[in-house]
Amino acid sequence: xxxxxxxxxxxxxxxxxxxxxxxxxxxxxxxxxxxxFAPKQDFSEDENRVLxxxxxxxxxxxxxxxxxxxxxxxxxxHFMFRKNFVTLNTSVQLLCGxxxxxxxxxxxxxxxxxxxGDKNHIYEVLLPNKTDVFSRNxxxxxxxxxxxxxxxxxxxxPSGAQEQQENLPFSAPSHNQREEFDAIKSKEKGNxxxxxxxxxxxxxxxxxxxxxxxxxxxxxxxxEGYKALVExxxxxxxxxxxxxxxxxKEPFYGTLYSKAVYDKQEPDTVYLPYYKKQAVVTxxxxxxxxxxxxxxxxxxxxxxxxxxxxxxxxxxxxKNEDVKNNKKLLIIKDSYANxxxxxxxxxxxxxxxxxxxxxxxxxxxxxxxNKITDAAAVYSIKQLCDVSVANKLRxx
Amino acid sequence: xxxxxxxxxFVFLPAVLILxxxxxxxxxxxxxxxxxxxxxxxxxxxxxxxxxxxxxxDYLAGHLITKYRENTVKARTVLVISICINLLLLGYFKYSGxxxxxxxxxxxxxxxVPDVVLPxxxxxxxxxxxxxxxxxxxxxxxxQRNIIDFGTYISFFPHLVAGPIVxxxxxxxxxxxxxETFEKFTIGGKRFMVGLFKKLLLAxxxxxxxxxxxxxxxxxxxxxWLGALAFTFQIYFDFSGYSDMAIGLANMFGFNIPENFNYPxxxxxxxxFWRRWHITLGTWFREYVYIPLxxxxxxxxxxxxxxxxxxxxxxxWHGASWNFAMWGAYYAVLIICEKLFLQKWLDKIPVFFRxxxxxxxxxxxxVFFSYLDIHKAFGVVAAMFGFANGTDNLGIYSLITYxxxxxxxxxxxxxxxxxxxxxxxxxxxxxxxxxxxxxACLFIVSLTFLVNNxxxxxxxxxx
Numbered sequence: 001x002x003x004x005x006x007x008x009x010x011x012x013x014x015x016x017x018x019x020x021x022x023x024x025x026x027x028x029x030x031x032x033x034x035x036x037f038a039p040k041q042d043f044s045e046d047e048n049r050v051l052x053x054x055x056x057x058x059x060x061x062x063x064x065x066x067x068x069x070x071x072x073x074x075x076x077x078h079f080m081f082r083k084n085f086v087t088l089n090t091s092v093q094l095l096c097g098x099x100x101x102x103x104x105x106x107x108x109x110x111x112x113x114x115x116x117g118d119k120n121h122i123y124e125v126l127l128p129n130k131t132d133v134f135s136r137n138x139x140x141x142x143x144x145x146x147x148x149x150x151x152x153x154x155x156x157x158p159s160g161a162q163e164q165q166e167n168l169p170f171s172a173p174s175h176n177q178r179e180e181f182d183a184i185k186s187k188e189k190g191n192x193x194x195x196x197x198x199x200x201x202x203x204x205x206x207x208x209x210x211x212x213x214x215x216x217x218x219x220x221x222x223x224e225g226y227k228a229l230v231e232x233x234x235x236x237x238x239x240x241x242x243x244x245x246x247x248x249k250e251p252f253y254g255t256l257y258s259k260a261v262y263d264k265q266e267p268d269t270v271y272l273p274y275y276k277k278q279a280v281v282t283x284x285x286x287x288x289x290x291x292x293x294x295x296x297x298x299x300x301x302x303x304x305x306x307x308x309x310x311x312x313x314x315x316x317x318x319k320n321e322d323v324k325n326n327k328k329l330l331i332i333k334d335s336y337a338n339x340x341x342x343x344x345x346x347x348x349x350x351x352x353x354x355x356x357x358x359x360x361x362x363x364x365x366x367x368x369x370n371k372i373t374d375a376a377a378v379y380s381i382k383q384l385c386d387v388s389v390a391n392k393l394r395x396x
Numbered sequence: 397x398x399x400x401x402x403x404x405x406f407v408f409l410p411a412v413l414i415l416x417x418x419x420x421x422x423x424x425x426x427x428x429x430x431x432x433x434x435x436x437x438x439x440x441x442x443x444x445x446x447x448x449x450x451x452x453x454d455y456l457a458g459h460l461i462t463k464y465r466e467n468t469v470k471a472r473t474v475l476v477i478s479i480c481i482n483l484l485l486l487g488y489f490k491y492s493g494x495x496x497x498x499x500x501x502x503x504x505x506x507x508x509v510p511d512v513v514l515p516x517x518x519x520x521x522x523x524x525x526x527x528x529x530x531x532x533x534x535x536x537x538x539x540q541r542n543i544i545d546f547g548t549y550i551s552f553f554p555h556l557v558a559g560p561i562v563x564x565x566x567x568x569x570x571x572x573x574x575x576e577t578f579e580k581f582t583i584g585g586k587r588f589m590v591g592l593f594k595k596l597l598l599a600x601x602x603x604x605x606x607x608x609x610x611x612x613x614x615x616x617x618x619x620x621w622l623g624a625l626a627f628t629f630q631i632y633f634d635f636s637g638y639s640d641m642a643i644g645l646a647n648m649f650g651f652n653i654p655e656n657f658n659y660p661x662x663x664x665x666x667x668x669f670w671r672r673w674h675i676t677l678g679t680w681f682r683e684y685v686y687i688p689l690x691x692x693x694x695x696x697x698x699x700x701x702x703x704x705x706x707x708x709x710x711x712x713w714h715g716a717s718w719n720f721a722m723w724g725a726y727y728a729v730l731i732i733c734e735k736l737f738l739q740k741w742l743d744k745i746p747v748f749f750r751x752x753x754x755x756x757x758x759x760x761x762x763v764f765f766s767y768l769d770i771h772k773a774f775g776v777v778a779a780m781f782g783f784a785n786g787t788d789n790l791g792i793y794s795l796i797t798y799x800x801x802x803x804x805x806x807x808x809x810x811x812x813x814x815x816x817x818x819x820x821x822x823x824x825x826x827x828x829x830x831x832x833x834x835x836a837c838l839f840i841v842s843l844t845f846l847v848n849n850x851x852x853x854x855x856x857x858x859x
Contacts, residue, residue, distance in 0.1 A: 009578040016821055018578075019832045021585025023839060031406045068438050072403045079402060079847055089844035097800045099793075105607035128612070171792040173612070 034080035041078070045302040046258050051077040083261065090262040099169035100125055101260040109386065114259050115161065117168050120266045121212045122256040123161035124382065126175040133388045134180060140390035141332070141377050142187045147395060148367050153232055153376040155195040156184050156384065157217065157225065157336050160210035164203040177381045193232050200224050211268045214254020215382070216305055219245060219271040219339055226343035229376060238346045243273040252304040270304045273342050281345045283309060284317040293318065293342050308338040314358035318344075318351040325349060330367060330375040332356055332389075337378035356389040363393065397438040398557075399588075399641040400595045402846055408435065409645075412553075416649060417576075425548045425571065428649065432551040436517070443515035450485065451547045454478065454525045458539040458546070461532050475533045479526060486522045489515055494716040517557040519713060521550050523680055528564040530684055537568045545571045554645035558638045560656040560676040563683070567653070576650035584647025587640050589839055594637030596842040598805050602630035605798050606766065609790070613772075618791030620779035622798065627766045628759045629805035632660065635674070654679075661758070661809045664750040665742055666730040669758055677713070681706050696736075703735065704728045714765070719773065723764045730757060 010018065044051055052073035061067030079085070093101055094116060103113030103125065112125030145152035161168060162177045181198065188194045201209045201221055209221030217225065227237040251267030272294050275281075283290045295310040309316055312335055328350040331337055337353065344351055352370055354363065367375070397404050412431040419427050437444040457478035464470035492510045500507055528549070531537040540546040549567050609615055609623025639656035646653045656676050663669035670678055682691075689702040704725075711724015734742070742750050760777055767773035778784065807813050821831040 006578070012577070012579045013582045016828050016832045016835075017582035017586040020589060020835045020839070021582040023836050024585050024589055025410075027839070027843070028406055028410050031402075032410060035406070063441060065439070065441060071407070072401070075402045075406060076847070076849070079406075082847055085844045085847035088841075089848040092841055092844060097797050099797050103604060103608065105604065105611040110611050169793065170796065171789050173789040173793055 031080055035075065035078060038078070038080065044077070046083070046261060048258070048303065086261050087263045090260050091264075094262070099172065114256050115168055115172055115174075116260070116262075117164070119167055119212075121160070121164065121167050121210075122260070122265070123164070123168060123174075124159055124215055124256065125172075126159060126161050126177065126382065128175045129180070129385050131385075133390075134385040135183070136390040137384045137388060138184055138187065140393040142192060143395075144332075144363070144393045145192045145375065145377075146190065147364065148372075148375060149191060150367075150372060151233070151374050152192045153195060153229055153374070154184060154187075154192060155197065155225065155229055155376060155378045156181055157378065157380045158198055158201060159215065159380060159382050160217075162381075163198070163201045164208070164210065166203065180381045180385065195228050195232055197225060197228055200228055211252070211254050211256075211305075213252065213257035213265060213268050214305060215256055215380075216254070216336060216339065218268070219273055222336075222339035223273070223343055225336075225378070226340045229340075229378075230344070230347055233374065235347050238275070238343065242276055242346075243343070244276055245271040245273055247271050248299050248304055248307065250300060250304070253302065254305065270307060272307060275342070275346055280322075281318060281320045281342075284319070285310070285313045285315070293345065305335070305339070309341060309353070311335070312338070312355045312358065313353075314355055314360070316353040318348075318353065320345050320349055323347065323349045326373075328352065328371060328373045330354065330370075330372040331378055332363075332375075333378040334380055334383040334387075336380045336383075340378065356392040357387065359392055364395065397435050399638065399645070400592055400846065405846075413648065425542075426544050428553075429544055429548045429551060432548070432553040432556060435553040436551060436556060439516060440513065443518075446485075446489075446515055446518075447521065447551060448547075450482070450521070450525060451550050452543070453481065454528060454550070455540065455543050455546045457529055458532050461529060462539040465535075471533060475529055478529055482522050482525050486518055488512070489518055491712075491716045494718075498718070514716075520559050520561055521556065523561050523677075524550055524564070526684065527561075527680065531564045531568075537565045540568070540571070552646070552651075554642040554649075554651075555653060558635070558642070559674070560639055560642060560654055561680050562653050562676065563680070567651070570651050574650040576648075580647045580650060580652075584644040586835075587644030587647060589644075589835065589842075591637040591640030591642075591644060592842050593838050594633040594640060594808075596845045597838065598801070598808065599630050599634035599637055600845065601801055602626045602633070602798075602805060605794055606630050609794070610767065612790055614784070615776060615779050616785040616788040616791050617779055617782055618787040618795065620776050620784065622791060622794045622802075624759050624763050624776065624780060625802060626798065628661075628762045629802065629809060631762060631765070632657070632809055633805065659809065659811055661755055662751065662811060663754045663758075664747060665734055665739060665754050666727065666757055667734050667739070669754050670727070670731070677710065681710055685709065692735075699735070700732050703732050707731060717768050719764055719768050719770050722770055723761055726761055726764060 041051055042053070043049075052070055055061075055067060055070040055074050057067055061070070090101060100113050100115045102111070104111040109131060110127055112127045115123045115125055117123050141154065145154070158177045158181070161174050165174060168174055178198065181196065185194045185196070199205075201217065201224060203209075207220060209217050209224060211218050223240060223243075230237045248270045252270045253265070253267050257265055280291055281293060283293055293309055294307050296307075298304055298307040298310065303311070305311075318341055323346070325348070327348045329344065329348045330352045331341075331344075332354050334355070334357075341351060341353065350370075352366070352372065354366070356363075366372075397408060399405075408431075412427070415431070416424060416427050433444055433448075436447060457474055460474045461471050464474060488510075489512050492512060496507050496509045499505070500509075528537075528540075528546075532539050540549070549562075549564060549571060552562075552567075555562050603626075605626040606623055609619055609626070612619075615623060636657035643653055643655070654676055656674060658672040658675065660669050660673035663672055686702055686706045689705065690698050691702060692699045694702075707728035708721060708724045711720045711722070711727070714720045714723070730738075742753065760780075763776050763780075764770070764773045767776065817831065820827045
């Protein structure tokens with residue numbers, strides 16, 4: 001095709017069509033150049049996952065489709081201005097009137113995403129329970145409690161969305177976690193006590209006990225949980241004044257923020273409770289032992305909630321030599337318990353913390369071998385509905 | 397691979413375009429054929445061999461039919477055999493699970509249900525193969541001599557996985573002889589982007605509401621309506637968006653393929669709706685089923701029978717589940733009624749009510765289409781007509797948060813939107829600039845949705 005003919009040809013085009021087609025293919029061109037030449041990130045802190053590395057072509061990979069999948073992921077993970085696009089997307093969706101983002105109802109189990117509530121709060125969208133995970137978990141936990149025959153405290157923790165309903169968007173549907181609580185409460189008998197935190201943590205108390213950008217309770221919420229738990233055990237809780245709540249300097253953007261990255265979101269502050277009176281608390285994880293319960297390496301990372309105990313491990317043992325009562329507490333738990341441990345450590349000489357999601361030993365033997373005197377289950381209700389731990393409590 | 401994905405737009409499309417325009421004329425179809433195979437193999441590599449054998453078989457059948465042209469019996473035998481084989485393949489891969497399941501539930505037996513994954517696009521390319529052989533048999537188009545050209549017709553990636561269903565007659569000449577021009581290319585580029593907007597901005601977002609209502613179950617009247625409307629618009633923008641992208645892509649390679657949608661929701665009767673909805677499927681059934689059965693040039697009873705056959709088949713074509721058959725039967729009844737008496741009544745009432753009648757019936761139709769469980773579908777329709785609470789939290793919340801999107805969707809599915817934007821585009825320089833800028837903005841926003849799909853916070857993070 002010679003130049004004149006090309007000109008002639010271009011003249012026939014509708015100029016606007018030419019412009020938008022040019023925009024399309026220029027974007028494609030820039031995108032390709034970016035994919036090829038821009039420096040690559042290995043890890044995305046916002047998503048807490050390793051990004052796809054350069055795909056390797058193998059016959060096997062083509063046959064089972066994993067090669068194709070990995071190219072797709074690679075293009076997505078290293079796309080130009082990825083975070084800007086994601087942030088812009090949140091703004092556009094909010095601008096169009098949406099108040100919940102990041103849902104996926106065609107997926108099993110369904111993902112409800114998050115609500116953008118009042119007072120700069122993000123909340124989990126609580127969905128009605130459609131699986132038997134919850135009932136099997138509760139069944140297994142109560143059976144475990146009956147089997148070990150020591151005082152057992154079951155503390156289901158409601159979500160922020162449950163406790164701060166007035167902050168949810170107008171008329172936003174939110175599953176009532178009372179339903180699950182009542183199911184747990186009905187199991188209360190013998191050595192099992194169920195602790196009700198619904199009124200304690202409610203925003204009607206005038207206090208905000210949850211992070212704005214994270215699904216956990218904040219340190220003050222954890223203190224209330226601690227208080228309720230030890231009061232049930234007839235221990236008088238350490239008063240709040242005995243702790244110095246020191247903020248982590250860097251702002252905290254939690255898991256809910258990660259589900260819908262938004263540039264106008266106010267961050268949270270994580271407070272670490274330092275006990276003013278206490279000498280030395282040690283934490284043992286596997287074979288390693290630390291002094292203190294706060295892990296400094298997380299102070300500067302995105303996941304600041306993991307500053308408490310360094311996140312979740314299969315077993316942590318926290319010892320306080322100042323406490324001479326020889327009480328040994330076992331906690332089976334999810335991450336909600338982590339921020340409660342600094343408070344609990346003031347009342348027990350030993351706390352054995354087991355996260356069943358990572359624990360694969362015989363827990364019944366563990367209780368016997370370590371001469372546990374009291375046991376507690378600290379779980380967020382949402383976690384009990386979503387993740388099965390029942391098989392880890394099987395009697396072997 | 398789907399068109400509305402980063403991998404398609406930023407890797408596959410530029411690669412195929414560059415190669416296509418670099419290779420000399422006689423290799424252009426080969427280039428398209430090979431890329432189409434890659435496109436097809438992307439999701440399910442094994443089935444590419446199924447498609448290749450279909451292509452080889454039908455190519456051969458086409459030749460035999462031509463060879464036996466003089467001998468009607470032989471030609472007909474070849475035609476019937478090859479139609480049967482094509483339909484058996486479609487039947488095995490698409491319907492065996494459903495049939496065995498149904499057989500088991502009627503007889504109480506436990507015949508093992510075959511575990512076959514549906515090869516993508518098989519419903520589309522089987523129909524295209526059939527149209528090839530029938531067109532040749534009827535002498536409406538000559539058999540394709542070059543197997544690469546034939547393979548290109550069947551596997552051409554723009555229409556491979558979701559139509560439009562292109563009849564061989566429509567594409568035969570273009571396979572040998574077409575000109576790629578800048579004009580066609582830019583029309584195609586714009587058309588592709590329009591499809592992208594429909595899919596990413598409207599369909600995918602409406603899908604969230606439709607899915608949510610289905611997930612929550614037992615809707616109130618308000619919720620049931622919102623869910624049904626969301627699905628009504630979702631499926632239109634999804635499907636017509638995909639057709640737009642297909643037509644636009646075909647244009648970029650110098651092809652013209654037929655239109656598939658023509659504002660179905662402005663129809664004033666159910667029959668008209670089906671002349672505007674998935675046009676190429678309707679044409680296919682008319683050409684290859686309805687008319688051969690005698691169409692309407694026969695007794696009234698036979699005509700009714702023909703309509704019933706065509707619409708139930710149309711329903712079943714959409715998926716291997718009885719709700720689709722039910723949906724087809726629903727349209728069979730409506731269209732037969734219109735043919736027999738309803739149209740005469742409709743002609744007497746004001747235009748608005750005619751529109752309302754056909755729109756409402758299509759919304760109700762989509763309820764049966766979208767709920768695989770027929771009992772639930774009836775529950776939703778009952779809720780829509782008052783047999784449920786009037787409103788609930790979900791209904792009010794969805795109304796508030798989705799009103800803007802639903803209004804935009806309704807606006808875009810009328811002809812008004814197109815008329816206004818075309819007026820703007822043709823109204824001088826300022827109009828052209830505004831139009832182009834608006835278009836560019838929509839493109840950026842669409843990209844944000846595409847990128848957002850790749851953003852997956854790791855599940856265990858929640859711990």
